[in-house]
Amino acid sequence: MQISSRFSVAVHTLLCVVVFKESYKVTSEFIAGSVGTNPVIIRKIMGQLKKAGLIEVMAGTGGTNHLKKPEDISLLDIYRAVDLFEDDQLFGFHDQPNPDCPVGKNIHTVLNHHMVEAQQTLEQKLSNVTLANILEALPK
Amino acid sequence: MQISSRFSVAVHTLLCVVVFKESYKVTSEFIAGSVGTNPVIIRKIMGQLKKAGLIEVMAGTGGTNHLKKPEDISLLDIYRAVDLFEDDQLFGFHDQPNPDCPVGKNIHTVLNHHMVEAQQTLEQKLSNVTLANILEALPK
DNA sequence: ATTGATGTAACCATTGACATTACACCGAAA
DNA sequence: TTTCGGTGTAATGTCAATGGTTACATCAAT
Numbered sequence: 025m026q027i028s029s030r031f032s033v034a035v036h037t038l039l040c041v042v043v044f045k046e047s048y049k050v051t052s053e054f055i056a057g058s059v060g061t062n063p064v065i066i067r068k069i070m071g072q073l074k075k076a077g078l079i080e081v082m083a084g085t086g087g088t089n090h091l092k093k094p095e096d097i098s099l100l101d102i103y104r105a106v107d108l109f110e111d112d113q114l115f116g117f118h119d120q121p122n123p124d125c126p127v128g129k130n131i132h133t134v135l136n137h138h139m140v141e142a143q144q145t146l147e148q149k150l151s152n153v154t155l156a157n158i159l160e161a162l163p164k
Numbered sequence: 165m166q167i168s169s170r171f172s173v174a175v176h177t178l179l180c181v182v183v184f185k186e187s188y189k190v191t192s193e194f195i196a197g198s199v200g201t202n203p204v205i206i207r208k209i210m211g212q213l214k215k216a217g218l219i220e221v222m223a224g225t226g227g228t229n230h231l232k233k234p235e236d237i238s239l240l241d242i243y244r245a246v247d248l249f250e251d252d253q254l255f256g257f258h259d260q261p262n263p264d265c266p267v268g269k270n271i272h273t274v275l276n277h278h279m280v281e282a283q284q285t286l287e288q289k290l291s292n293v294t295l296a297n298i299l300e301a302l303p304k
Numbered sequence: 305a306t307t308g309a310t311g312t313a314a315c316c317a318t319t320g321a322c323a324t325t326a327c328a329c330c331g332a333a334a
Numbered sequence: 335t336t337t338c339g340g341t342g343t344a345a346t347g348t349c350a351a352t353g354g355t356t357a358c359a360t361c362a363a364t
Binding site: 059117153 | 179180199268286
């Protein structure tokens with residue numbers, strides 16, 4: 025299955041915070057209007073970004089700040105904040121291979137190694153792109 | 165969400181075909197016994213591997229052959245045979261960004277570029293591993 | 305105190321994964 | 335030519351995750 029759109033929404037959310045925080049009070053409703061979804065969805069994602077130390081949210085009064093500079097926030101940071109799988113494994117694996125079969129007995133060890141490597145290259149690619157890079161590429 | 169276990173099951177299936185086809189008639193039930201699942205699941209995956217030109221299945225009599233040498237079957241071939249997403253996109257994207265917002269208007273173009281690149285590095289990694297590599301690594 | 309916002313809980317609908325039963329069809333071999 | 339074992343596939347069911355929505359307690363500042 026596809027990677028959830030939470031990731032793109034989270035990036036969108038952070039972009040809104042960085043771009044608009046000087047001019048507007050960036051509330052969940054404000055962001056939801058830009059993303060095209062429900063404020064509660066945004067609040068949940070803001071909660072994950074907050075837990076990851078990427079933003080702070082003003083309880084009561086409302087509004088959001090980013091806690092790191094855009095050049096210090098990578099896409100991987102955002103991805104990890106909102107898309108956590110079981111055991112951090114991007115690839116799913118069938119969990120009942122037959123231990124009495126020479127193939128079933130060893131496939132997990134052998135195949136998993138390649139899956140982990142593939143996942144790592146993907147994550148490294150994401151870690152090389154920062155929010156600042158995205159901002160530069162956004163037409164003003 | 166995680167990538168479906170269909171991929172690992174498909175690799176397992178092909179390994180069974182290659183390893184056991186001289187000694188046994190490799191049926192969906194045989195493979196299901198090694199994978200630890202239901203024969204119908206295996207038949208569906210065999211159907212996808214067949215459509216991808218990786219195997220042939222003997223209707224009526226039963227049994228399976230691989231149509232390429234293990235060194236000519238990459239993990240990417242298998243992955244593509246069984247894990248196809250909408251538009252081939254590994255990453256999901258929210259589909260209603262606000263076109264009247266400078267962020268919403270452009271985020272898809274800018275962010276998608278990096279998503280595609282990340283996906284490509286993952287797929288390239290998979291394309292560099294063959295079924296023969298897996299076979300070599302399997303303890304005999 | 306009132307106001308506007310957050311943090312959550314509780315639902316709900318939809319979707320995909322995986323499993324299972326059932327059965328039509330096929331091909332070889334008795 | 336009937337039988338037998340296997341494939342292809344439809345129909346169903348269960349389960350979990352996604353995305354959406356309403357509701358409401360709580361909070362901070364005015």
